[in-house]
Each structure stands twice: as structure tokens, then as C-alpha cells.
Amino acid sequence: MIDQIDEIEVVTRDEATWYFEITPLARVPVLVDGEVVLADTRDICSYYDGLTENKHWFPEESHETRYMRHIVGGFLDGIAVWLRKNYRPEGQKPEPVMRYEEHRARKVLQWLEPHWDSKKSMGYTSLALACAIDIATDREMGKNWGKLAPKIVNWAARKSEKPVMKATAPMPLS
Numbered sequence: 001m002i003d004q005i006d007e008i009e010v011v012t013r014d015e016a017t018w019y020f021e022i023t024p025l026a027r028v029p030v031l032v033d034g035e036v037v038l039a040d041t042r043d044i045c046s047y048y049d050g051l052t053e054n055k056h057w058f059p060e061e062s063h064e065t066r067y068m069r070h071i072v073g074g075f076l077d078g079i080a081v082w083l084r085k086n087y088r089p090e091g092q093k094p095e096p097v098m099r100y101e102e103h104r105a106r107k108v109l110q111w112l113e114p115h116w117d118s119k120k121s122m123g124y125t126s127l128a129l130a131c132a133i134d135i136a137t138d139r140e141m142g143k144n145w146g147k148l149a150p151k152i153v154n155w156a157a158r159k160s161e162k163p164v165m166k167a168t169a170p171m172p173l174s
Contacts, residue, residue, distance in 0.1 A: 075105060081101050133152065
């Protein structure tokens with residue numbers, strides 16, 4: 001299915017972007033498949049589960065898996081906050097917010113390191129964690145995470161080498 005996806009570079013945070021015609025939030029990701037428009041990673045993954053009649057991303061879940069998804073979702077949100085703040089012009093970066101998000105990310109990784117079982121499939125949660133670590137590492141937030149949580153960081157690095165991850169990786173910042 002990945003070979004049927006066209007990735008389109010969009011400009012966000014620009015009041016004149018054509019992207020508002022697709023979604024009034026002008027945020028990524030968005031999937032457009034004919035009349036279907038989805039603008040949330042979880043919804044997109046669930047949609048693919050339905051297309052393939054496969055529960056790859058959202059299999060039956062335990063309470064433990066739901067809690068793990070909550071932790072990973074918050075981790076990804078914190079990384080997004082840090083990235084938005086980091087790409088502001090010098091002098092406009094809210095250092096306390098960035099320090100807090102870095103601290104929180106380290107706390108999450110410390111918690112995940114003994115709790116994460118990479119052999120246990122967690123579908124969407126695994127995808128979100130691998131993407132979060134890959135994005136943070138690529139954008140220099142996670143530069144010392146390998147010492148803090150080697151099991152998780154090494155697992156994420158192996159995941160990021162998979163063809164599906166490479167094919168859907170964020171475009172480089174310009």
C-alpha cells in the first residue's frame with residue numbers, strides 16, 4: 001500500500017497556504033483517499049486496518065497497552081511542543097518550556113526503558129514511539145537518549161530502517 005501513497009510537501013503556519021482548502025487546521029498528517037479525508041495519525045492507521053481487514057495498528061488491547069499508548073502519546077506531544085518552540089527565531093524561544101519538555105521526555109524514557117517489551121506487538125503505540133524517537137533524534141532533541149534508554153533507542157533505530165518507516169519519514173526541514 002505504501003507504493004500507492006503520494007507524499008506532498010505542504011507549508012504550515014502560513015496564513016496564505018493552500019493547505020487550508022484540505023483541512024481548516026492546516027496541520028499534518030492528512031490522508032486524502034477519494035472522498036475520505038482523515039487528519040489524525042490514529043484515524044489514518046485505523047483506516048488502513050479497515051482497508052486490509054487486518055487489525056495491525058489497533059489489535060485487541062489490554063489496559064496495559066492502553067496506558068502505554070497514553071504515555072507514548074504524551075511523549076510525542078511533548079516532542080512536538082519542543083520542536084515548535086525550538087524553531088522559533090533566536091530570542092523568541094521560551095527556554096523554560098523547552099527545558100521542561102526535555103526533562104519530561106527523559107522521565108518518560110526512563111520509565112519506558114524497563115517497561116517496554118519490543119517483542120510484544122503494540123501496533124499504533126510502537127509506531128508512535130518509533131516515530132517520536134526518530135523525529136526527536138533527527139531534530140537534535142534526543143541527542144543523548146542512547147545513554148539514558150539504550151534498549152528503547154536502539155529498538156527505535158532498527159524500526160526507522162524499515163522500508164515503511166523510510167518511505168513515510170518527515171521531509172527534511174528547509
